Amino acid sequence: MEPLPETPESKKVDIYRDTWVRFLGYSNEVGEAFRALVPVSLVWASYALATAYVSADAVDKGKKAAVAHGDQPGKTTRVAVAVVDTFVWQALASVAIPGFTINRVCAASLYLLGKTTRWPLPMRKWTTTAIGLSTIPFIIKPIDSLYLWTESLLLVMHLVIECTDNAVTIKWRPKLTWVEKLDLSKARLGSCPPSSFSVDDDALLFSVLLSDCGFRRLVSEDKVTYTNVLTYSFYPELFSITEPVECVHNISSNAAVMKNLKKDLVFNLELMNSDFNGPAPSTTFLVGTKIPIRARVEHQGPNPVWIYLQRCMLANTPDLAQATQLHRLISNGGCLAESKEGNATFLPRREPSEICLYFQAFKFVLGEQVFLYCDMSTWDRQSFNVDKKACQYLKDQNRWELLDDPAQSYICSCCDSSCIHRTTFESGMDTQQVLGPFTMVDFQPSGTDQGIDTNQILGSFTTIASPPRAS
Structure with a gap:
């Protein structure tokens, strides 16, 4: 908070x-x-x-x-x-x-x-x-x-919560004494301050999207639950007033589809060689070399499944919650931030169920273990929106481009700000995969090549070609 x-x-x-x-x-x-x-x-x-x-x-x-x-x-x-x-x-x-x-x-x-x-x-x-x-x-x-x-x-507390598909409206009066006057600066819904104040009800008003304020999203087979906490610093030296907030959306109509889909899907996040036709020969990468990553979902159904990377973070521990060093590669529901802030690029898809990318090794916890955390999602059809997209920044053109259909690159316009999620409840699955450990070093260890491919050193990603299709 x-x-x-x-x-x-x-x-x-x-x-x-x-x-x-x-x-x-x-x-x-x-x-x-x-x-x-x-x-x-x-x-x-x-x-x-x-x-x-x-x-x-x-x-x-x-x-x-x-x-x-x-x-x-x-x-x-x-x-x-x-x-x-x-x-x-x-x-x-x-x-x-x-x-x-x-x-x-x-x-x-x-x-x-x-x-x-x-x-x-x-x-x-x-x-x-x-x-x-x-x-x-x-x-x-x-x-x-x-x-x-x-x-x-x-003390009297008043709380009214109204949930919609992608937003929530809350009217809240914390348990205050008769002396206390509501102070908007002391109240929070997760990380968000109140939207306004109701004079008639002497209550705080919050009107926010479920994708904001740090709402936690839990997906089960028949419902999606969003949770957060209201906080008011009434007695900061002793305790704060807190009230839980929960919005539950039933998706029982898709329960059978999701159950079958969950059984059939196998997610993979892998380090690949430079041609993407096999695993990486080493897990040690020199600063300046390209690190090839492939995300893939395997399924048994007759229809193709599209895979998207919602968020990817580099961390220095196998437990993301314990990490002391973090670096974002992908954020905002599929925006390859590293393509603008560093060197990275998506490659054209070989098939819907696979997405490949490179990023350039840089000075991040050099010589120590690095883990890549990616939030992955699948979709049962090709449908681009702010929730399901793969966007990368073209530095030579100073703009964002949609990987799968450049003609619809306007979908990527939110990548420089905040992409407001328009959550729908269609068949699909979300998961988090962890890749690692691997290591980035600033010099090649003497006496051994450590399997490092120094031919992968990059100055720019503008000339990288698509990986060949599997025969």
Whole structure:
């Protein structure tokens, strides 16, 4: 998730909660600890000080509620509730519960010391006070946490989720106190901020595509599920408010097709030799040489299956989630980014179920293991759109071109920005394949050729011809 920006409101210090003043609320616990040594009037004076703190905090929260809600309808009610809510909860959490706890601890300690020791009374009283004072730090944090947890259970939350085929609209009011005013900068749907704010409902509005904001897509045989998380940084030092978001699309009509297709499909991602007629003779490549890659799907059905590479990333670990070095080759649903940012090219297809490409070895974790992760998808027919395409950048013409039909290269126009996915639920399969490890080096190891084909060194990819068709 992106870091939430700080606002003047989020930086403002609450003198009653964030400074030493908050400890005045626990003055009665100190009074209870000294009850055996001081006049009772001083104990009651400590309760008066703690009650004064609670009252001042309640008035402060009422003023903040008045400012937060401005001229909105129901302002008087919100202010009154904020004052009463703060006073009651603070009286319980800061005065009554901890005061009673220390009182009982000290009473029990004095009783047990009288029964089990022969210490003089003054020593027993001082020991009781010491026990009471040492107990205070151990009960403050649990009581504070219990207060915040209980309050969060009682606060009102409003959430409405409306899903369409490729988008979602959400209306959300997090569980806030009466003092809190909704702050758009504190809210996120995945990586996206709110689209707007509903004054009438006092709620956040999100209207986004399911391909944005970091939605996770899970495909099963009869449904497609999109999941994400709403987050609001209510108490950033303790916890954030989170709510799950889920959109489920049933595709039961295609379940049988997908089931049979899944059985028949075998995906392959391979390092090839320069002619694409056999495997690569080595897995070590000099910087500047071409690395041939073939993605292929094998199937038993009578109709051809088209294969596309949605995304390909180089990583330095076999687990993509643990990678510390990443480099994109293909992104945006089939745009060969490396053809613009480096040296790479697709080759004309020999058949629909195969796609071949070269990219030039470069200085990426030199001498270490490299893994290529590719998201691959199949389609039961040739149909080009922003979801299913293979686009490459022609540097000499300063434009993107669609591999399979240059006349429709307008489909690639989104490659320099963001391709909005128009998800449909037709027969097809998605999978991720991992290729590796292989290695890129900046020099040829002495004493051995390591199987490196130095004839593959490239200066440009503009002259690369199509691989020959298999005989």
